[in-house]
Amino acid sequence: MEIKAERKGKVVRVLINNPNPVIKFNFKADQSEMIPSDIEVTKDTTSHSINVLLPLNTKTHVLGLGEKAFELDRRRTRVTMWNTDSYGYTWYSDPLYVSIPFFILVDSSIKGYFFNSPSKLVFDMGLERYDKIIVKIPEESVEFFVFEGDSVQEVIEHYVELTGKPFELPEWALGYQISRYSYYPQETVEEVVRRHLEEDIPLSAIYLDIDYMEKYRLFTWDKAKFPSPKELIEKLHSLGVKVVTIVDPCVRLDQNYHVFKDGLGNYVENEDGTIYADILWPGLSVFPDFLNSKTREWWRNLVEKWVKENNIDGIWLDMNEPSPLNKKPFNPRAIHRLDDNSQVYHESVHNLYSLFQAMATKPSVDFVLSRAGYSGIQRYAAIWTGDNTTSWSDLTLQLALTLGLSISGVPYVGCDLGGFIGRTTDYLLLYRYFQIALFFPIFRNHKDKGGSDQEIYSIPDYWKEKIKRVIKMRYQFLPYLNALARESSKTGHPIIRPLAYHYFRDENAFKINDQYMVGEYLLYAPQINKEGKRLIYLPEGKWLNWWTDEEYEGKNWIESDHDFPLFLRYNSVVPYGNGLITLNVYGNSGKIELGDGTQILHENGNVKISPGVNKSKFEVMRRPNKG
Known part of the structure; x- marks a missing residue:
């Protein structure tokens, strides 16, 4: 060798x-x-x-x-x-x-x-x-x-x-998002959004799954279900809600379908030069060869036209491992044609397919959410952890998955809150999903067709109010999350971080899978069991209970039965608030750059804000608060 x-x-x-x-x-x-x-x-x-x-x-x-x-x-x-x-x-x-x-x-x-x-x-x-x-x-x-x-x-x-550095995440993508397989018809989509807002549930975006399409053909509307989609999207925008549509990597093999005809010459092939076809939602389908730049340009134009004509805010890429239906693998001997006219078997490049699809999609839209990815996906798309099942075991698994992605260079991550698969009958468990994900960069409630309704307005009042509290609390922390997203786009630093990210000389940190740092200043230990009481590890240094201002020395274990065990690290600055922003400062130093570029510097008790910025938007809270 x-x-x-x-x-x-x-x-x-x-x-x-x-x-x-x-x-x-x-x-x-x-x-x-x-x-x-x-x-x-x-x-x-x-x-x-x-x-x-x-x-x-x-x-x-x-x-x-x-x-x-x-x-x-x-x-x-x-x-x-x-x-x-x-x-x-x-x-x-x-x-x-x-x-x-x-x-x-x-x-x-x-x-x-x-x-x-x-x-x-x-x-x-x-x-x-x-x-x-x-x-x-x-x-x-x-x-x-x-x-x-x-x-x-x-x-x-x-x-x-x-x-590659992560793309700049739009601020709305940090808000509460809802999805369902599938919301339709058009009147129901609008009703679902209005019911959230009427119930005082903050909402930033709604997703439309595959049933908005005509016979699952990409870049089409089912006119029986969505007779005037532009009018619908205009109404949703007037309510402050963005719209994200799903797009799969399958083009229906149909000579009367304009996308199929226009794309001839851009599809993955069999070894004999015929077009490779397999079964996906539209039936027998072909697959764009995203490894070829000519195909990516053709796809980019399709997405751009779709987004502009309908005023779409985001694209949701699904089934892009790529995955035919019925657990059938994509043909490993299918052929991809590269830009230099060489050919490679799919089995040699399988994991790249989703990356190149996201690469072709992102230039036409501000936000892309992808199910699959490869190294570099952070440049083009956020990731969610796919089709999870509602269970107490899955609750802790989602912490491990999102933190594992975060420490692997993929900072914009989330899971299907409440679990995609399964019926929602344990409302404490649903509440716990929202609790663990309080600071997840992507905060989306999504459910399968076979699952029960879990829109927050549809659950019993007691649990509705508790989950509304989580959502509203998240919005209070959006200035901090938005600052961390800006940091991610510049440096690749994750938004949520395993303890070992910062405390890599502490053996305890490597064994803790159910706590996480939010940026460098907050430590969160979500409740993950039925009892609502847990043991928490605080690493070295000094820590402040966010809610009570009680101080703790680090390298210490404590118990908490608070619904949101949250701790502020010594020498920190955390912006908080929806409107007037409170700058929580603890210790003698700290700095942060907000989402709009405003610089906050804390030195020896003095807080400095970028020149030219309206200082009336801020107030300073020195912690612990001496009253």
């Missing part, structure tokens, strides 16, 4: 057998490099695959790998990267919808590893060999990157610098 390495700053690229990756990330080395001594490369002569081995000692912790239904420390796991329609997944289901072949090793040093291969990689974290990590790549060549850093945050910064 031919192995070379090259370096730029704290990033090393390792090239095995002169790879020519389908997706190329911008990396310009400034010097050659010796192969890192702790990396071993072997070749499996039977399968013609490459194995990369790294040491795993007793103190090594493994973070990252994206959307994996495991504890946040990935030691003693074996996971596969293969975007999969995982309807009804549970703990330890693998693989799921998103493949992020990037992980971080924390021991005496901190290093990240990104294997740029969209094929079926396997990551064995100390199962096959107790003292080794083994990455199995079913290709004859590959490139991978090693990121060095003094912190987890620095490693993620290097990774995002390579794979």
